[in-house]
Amino acid sequence: MRDAEFIIRSNREIARDTFEMVLSGDASDCARPGTFVNVHVDGLYLRRPISVCFADGEKMILIYKVVGKGTDKMAHMKEGESVMALTNLGNGFDLSKAGERPTLLGGGSGVAPMYGLAKALIEMGKTVRVAIGFRSEKDVYYKREFEEAGAEVLLYTEDGSIGEKGFATDHLPGDSTFLYACGPMPMLNAARKHIKTPAQYSFEARMACGFGACMGCSMEMKTGLKRVCKDGPVFDGEEILWP
Amino acid sequence: MAVTKVSLCGITLDNPVIPASGTFGYGREFSELYDLNILGSFSFKGTTLSPRSGNPLPRIAECAGGMLNAVGLQNPGVEKVIKEELPWIREHFKKPVMANVSGFSVSDYASVCELLDREDNIGWLEVNVSCPNVHGGGMSFGTTPEGAAEVTKAVKKVTKKPVIVKLSPNVTDIASIAKACEDAGADGISLINTLLGMRIDLKSRKPLLKNKTGGVSGGCIFPVAVRMVYQVYEAVKIPIVGMGGIETAEDVIEMMLSGATAVQVGAKNLVNPWACPEIINSLPEVMDKYGIHNLTDIIGGAHE
Numbered sequence: 015m016r017d018a019e020f021i022i023r024s025n026r027e028i029a030r031d032t033f034e035m036v037l038s039g040d041a042s043d044c045a046r047p048g049t050f051v052n053v054h055v056d057g058l059y060l061r062r063p064i065s066v067c068f069a070d071g072e073k074m075i076l077i078y079k080v081v082g083k084g085t086d087k088m089a090h091m092k093e094g095e096s097v098m099a100l101t102n103l104g105n106g107f108d109l110s111k112a113g114e115r116p117t118l119l120g121g122g123s124g125v126a127p128m129y130g131l132a133k134a135l136i137e138m139g140k141t142v143r144v145a146i147g148f149r150s151e152k153d154v155y156y157k158r159e160f161e162e163a164g165a166e167v168l169l170y171t172e173d174g175s176i177g178e179k180g181f182a183t184d185h186l187p188g189d190s191t192f193l194y195a196c197g198p199m200p201m202l203n204a205a206r207k208h209i210k211t212p213a214q215y216s217f218e219a220r221m222a223c224g225f226g227a228c229m230g231c232s233m234e235m236k237t238g239l240k241r242v243c244k245d246g247p248v249f250d251g252e253e254i255l256w257p
Numbered sequence: 258m259a260v261t262k263v264s265l266c267g268i269t270l271d272n273p274v275i276p277a278s279g280t281f282g283y284g285r286e287f288s289e290l291y292d293l294n295i296l297g298s299f300s301f302k303g304t305t306l307s308p309r310s311g312n313p314l315p316r317i318a319e320c321a322g323g324m325l326n327a328v329g330l331q332n333p334g335v336e337k338v339i340k341e342e343l344p345w346i347r348e349h350f351k352k353p354v355m356a357n358v359s360g361f362s363v364s365d366y367a368s369v370c371e372l373l374d375r376e377d378n379i380g381w382l383e384v385n386v387s388c389p390n391v392h393g394g395g396m397s398f399g400t401t402p403e404g405a406a407e408v409t410k411a412v413k414k415v416t417k418k419p420v421i422v423k424l425s426p427n428v429t430d431i432a433s434i435a436k437a438c439e440d441a442g443a444d445g446i447s448l449i450n451t452l453l454g455m456r457i458d459l460k461s462r463k464p465l466l467k468n469k470t471g472g473v474s475g476g477c478i479f480p481v482a483v484r485m486v487y488q489v490y491e492a493v494k495i496p497i498v499g500m501g502g503i504e505t506a507e508d509v510i511e512m513m514l515s516g517a518t519a520v521q522v523g524a525k526n527l528v529n530p531w532a533c534p535e536i537i538n539s540l541p542e543v544m545d546k547y548g549i550h551n552l553t554d555i556i557g558g559a560h561e
Contacts, residue, residue, distance in 0.1 A: 015290065017531070054528075059475055060319045061528060100530070220315040222324055223527035226286045228279070229302075229331045230317040232310075239310055239331065244286070 015225055016043065020074065020097045025089070029148075029155040031080045032123070033089050036073065037097060044069035047131035048106035048196075048216055048248045051076070051099040052224035055087045061100065062088065063224050063243070065123075065196070065216070068130040077126035077155070103224050104247050107131055107214055109138065113191025118144045118165075119182055119205055121197025122153070127216060129156055129163070131194055136164045143168060143190070147182030147201070151175035183208050193251075203256055213251040217242050259541035260551040263297075265496055265519045266419035266444045268353055268380050270297035273509060273552060274537050277500050277523035278303050278357035278383065278423075279328065283342040284350060287526070291534050293350045297519060300355040300383055301342070304373075306365045308334035313467040318456045323475025323502070324524055325454050327468035330359050330388070335369045343376055353380020357423070359388050363411045371415040382418050383498075384408060387425035387450045399425040399450075402437030409441035421445035421498060424489075427453045431485050432492035439493045446489055447498035447521065449482045474524040478502045483515045490516025490557050506536050506543040513552060514559040 020039035028034045044051060044066050052061040053076075062084040067075040080089050091097065107127075112135055120128040125146045135142050145168040148154045154176055160167045168185065169177030178185065183204040186193065193213035195205050202215045219231035219242040226244030233240055235253045240246060261272040276287070278300040284293050293299065311331030318325040332338070346354055356379045360366035370382050386399035386408050398404040405422060412420050422438040424431060426449035435446045451472025456465040464470075482501025489497055499517025503509060504525045512520045525532040540552075549555055 015530070017529070058319065059321070059323055059524075059528060060317070220317045222317045222326065222524075223280075223530070225530060227282050227530070228317070228326065228527050229282075229311060229328045230326060231314065232316075232328075232331055233314065234310060 015103065016101050017098055018101045020099060022091055022093050022095050022097060024093055025091055027089070028077070030152040032153065032155055033078055033080065034067075034155070035076045035078070035088065035091070037076065038072055039074070040072065041069040041074035041101075042071060043102040044074050045130070046102075046106040047109070047134050048127050049102060049104045050224070050247065051101050052103060052221075053088065054098040055084050058084055058087065060222055061224060063103070063221050065127040065247075066130060067126040068133065077123065079123045100224060104243060105245065107194055107216070107248050109134060111192050111212065111214065112138070112140050115141045115143070115190055116192040116194060117187055117190040118142060119186065119193060119195040119197065120144070121147045121182065121201040124195075124197030124201070124216070125156060127196050128194070129159060132160055132165045133163050142166070143187060145182040145186060146170070147172075147197070149173070199257065206251055206256065214248050215251060215254060216248045217246055219243070259544045259549070260553070261540055261544075263518055263553055263556075265498070266381060266421070268419070270519060272297045272537050272540060273513065273517075273519040274533055275300055275355060275498070275519055275521045276526055276533055277521035278385070279326075280523045280526045283338075284346060287530060288349050290530055294352065295534055295537055298352055298355050298380060299350070300357045300521060301346070302332050303330050303357045303359040303385055304332050304335050304338050304369060305330060305359050305361075306335055306369050308332065308337065315465065315467055316471070318465040318471060320454070320456065320473065320475075320477065322477030323473055324527075325456060325466060325471035325473050326451070327466045327471035329468065335372050339372060339376065343378060347378045350378070354378055355381045355383050355421070357383045357385055359385045360408070361388055362392050363407055366408050367411040367415050370412045374416040374418055379418060381421050381445070382412065382416055383421045383423050383447055384412055385423045385450065387423070397425055397427075399434065400428050402434050405434050406437040406441035409438045409443045413442040419444035421447050423450055424448040425450045426481060426485055426501070432488045435489040436492045439495050443495060445496045445498060446493060447500065448489060449478070449485050449501040452478055452481065474502070476502045476504050476525075479508060483511060486512060486517050487515040487559065490560060504532065506539040509536060509540065510543065510547060510549065510555065513555050514557070516557045516560070518556050
């Protein structure tokens, strides 16, 4: 973990209330897919945990949805401004479990970390399918980026305004070797009911520290209490106590 | 040369800075960031007789200049702390550590303290009397002089280590409670624990914390803490560990002027994990700025 300074290269709305912030700076320890950074926002006491969409050397992309005061302030940050963030937080996805044909499931803001994961798995020579679900066409982002990275994209919207109508979880391919999932809890819960393949799920929680000290985000797992920030945010399907 | 050493209940601290219980775990996460031995000491996570899983999520909320927590004393229980955490601490922290103890009955406190009394690397027992008494209608021990004194007496019977009673600020007259603890044999007082608060979510129109209420900490509570330490200093002769919103070396000096012999840094560790080493490193320079040669000389210096 470092408290690292980044410079905003761009910060733009790429879908309804959804922003893409491209940062430059030393992101060498942010590249593991499924990890997050805890972003300092001027004027607010707590940092804001944001999953890393993609990081490579000197560049990092964060995608976040404006849901409250912190993310709203982030959305108003300008190109050239500096951002401090605690880096390299959380365990990340275990890429060694992917097999040859992994499926990546993302819903809403949970689509973001799947991009870095997809790129890493494709680089490893895997055949990657990405099932992404949104409420409506206005909410969709990164479809083209996934395709350009070499992934097959299965797009779903709840109202059918683009892609297939319905939930991404209802149409998960049966021939996957592994499932990686990130999104709202009801989506993750639906996914595990629909798919028999082994899986890892990434959770979100309100956090204070983000590095395992405060016990603010502990969840009961089959293996005992786990901190979403430090022991997670990614958990194996078998260890999760589903609601 | 600035002298930062202070003596707390007969044990010398290299400096008065102690990370507060509940913001530092058992030190493991912070040991990856800096050498724990630069600290005066640290107060480990509140430990109870039985393991506790704590409160349901969300447990964290925010306010201007601070935060609320309703973690609910999640901890692995005293046996596991002795077996798994204390050996690790012994290896990584070569100074006496402060053991923070919580309980839900007088006998709970005594049992935990009796077990921890045998551990050589524990310097002080910091007894948190803010927990509800299950035999007293759920009222916190620390809200009455009698309740706080009863716990103090029971703990003093089972240990030779200095007992520091950690007081709740959610009371009408904190000085009388501190005095009752001193009369019951306490070797020190630490204060303040978090202030009881609540936030309400405008979208759901319900309390943000699942527990509804939570403890407020962070810079916003600093003036309240300074005032309460000042009041307790007037009421007791035993040393005081002052805490509540300390974020800088200047805050440390202010808290010591109000009457604290040592200080604890809490919530700040969570938003700046290097807060304690930064404060410790800047202490000599800030002491110099205010003409302080020896920190011990300024304890209670704000009093008539």
